[in-house]
Amino acid sequence: xxxxxxxxxxxxxxxxxxxxxxxxxxxxxxxxxxxxxxxxxxxxxxxxxxxxxxxxxxxxxxxxxxxxxxxxxxxxxxxxxxxxxxxxxxxxxxxxxxxxxxxxxxxxxxxxxxxxxxxxxxxxxxxxxxxxxxxxxxxxxxxxxxxxxxxxxxxxxxxxxxxxxxxxxxxxxxxxxxxxxxxxxxxxxxxxxxxxxxxxxxxxxxxxxxxxxxxxxxxxx
Numbered sequence: 668x669x670x671x672x673x674x675x676x677x678x679x680x681x682x683x684x685x686x687x688x689x690x691x692x693x694x695x696x697x698x699x700x701x702x703x704x705x706x707x708x709x710x711x712x713x714x715x716x717x718x719x720x721x722x723x724x725x726x727x728x729x730x731x732x733x734x735x736x737x738x739x740x741x742x743x744x745x746x747x748x749x750x751x752x753x754x755x756x757x758x759x760x761x762x763x764x765x766x767x768x769x770x771x772x773x774x775x776x777x778x779x780x781x782x783x784x785x786x787x788x789x790x791x792x793x794x795x796x797x798x799x800x801x802x803x804x805x806x807x808x809x810x811x812x813x814x815x816x817x818x819x820x821x822x823x824x825x826x827x828x829x830x831x832x833x834x835x836x837x838x839x840x841x842x843x844x845x846x847x848x849x850x851x852x853x854x855x856x857x858x859x860x861x862x863x864x865x866x867x868x869x870x871x872x873x874x875x876x877x878x879x880x881x882x883x884x885x886x887x888x
Contacts, residue, residue, distance in 0.1 A: 684722040691852040692723040694794040696839030702759035706780030719748040803862040812872040
């Protein structure tokens with residue numbers, strides 16, 4: 668569980684963003700990152716000096732590029748650096764803890780080569796208390812289907828360790844660990860509630876299961 672529990676009035680109005688395709692950060696989840704590009708090293712240095720926060724957001728391939736680079740999805744997640752180490756070759760290894768989702772109100776002037784936004788958190792205040800939410804579906808069902816999905820894709824999880832997680836961290840961990848497409852990850856990010864995100868996970872697991880069954884059925888016929 669993140670060690671940083673802000674109130675709405677303490678959230679930053681503007682902050683850096685790290686646009687990274689296929690990267691999903693959810694509230695109450697943790698994302699390890701290897702920072703090596705000079706502009707993102709600068710971003711990390713500035714974040715460490717000022718609140719330790721920046722936003723993760725995906726580029727949006729359906730929209731035209733902007734003067735600052737690829738267009739961005741309108742929803743991302745603010746994260747706080749909870750661990751960092753600097754390597755001998757001047758990279759940063761960090762862990763980012765998800766705090767709250769945000770909607771991009773506007774993109775503002777770049778700083779030291781990295782992008783920045785002014786954010787609207789209002790639609791997502793519930794993220795700050797989401798640890799109180801429940802799945803509204805059986806945990807065993809979610810874990811069983813998640814394990815089958817990950818095994819089919821060559822991944823392994825520590826089932827007992829993940830079984831002990833609170834609901835919100837369980838869903839965040841599964842959503843972030845699974846090799847979904849960028850569009851599927853964005854859909855999970857934008858699911859309004861924890862229960863709806865869990866239902867979306869189950870739907871993705873089931874779609875994948877059917878997709879794998881279809882080639883087998885064709886081979887048998």
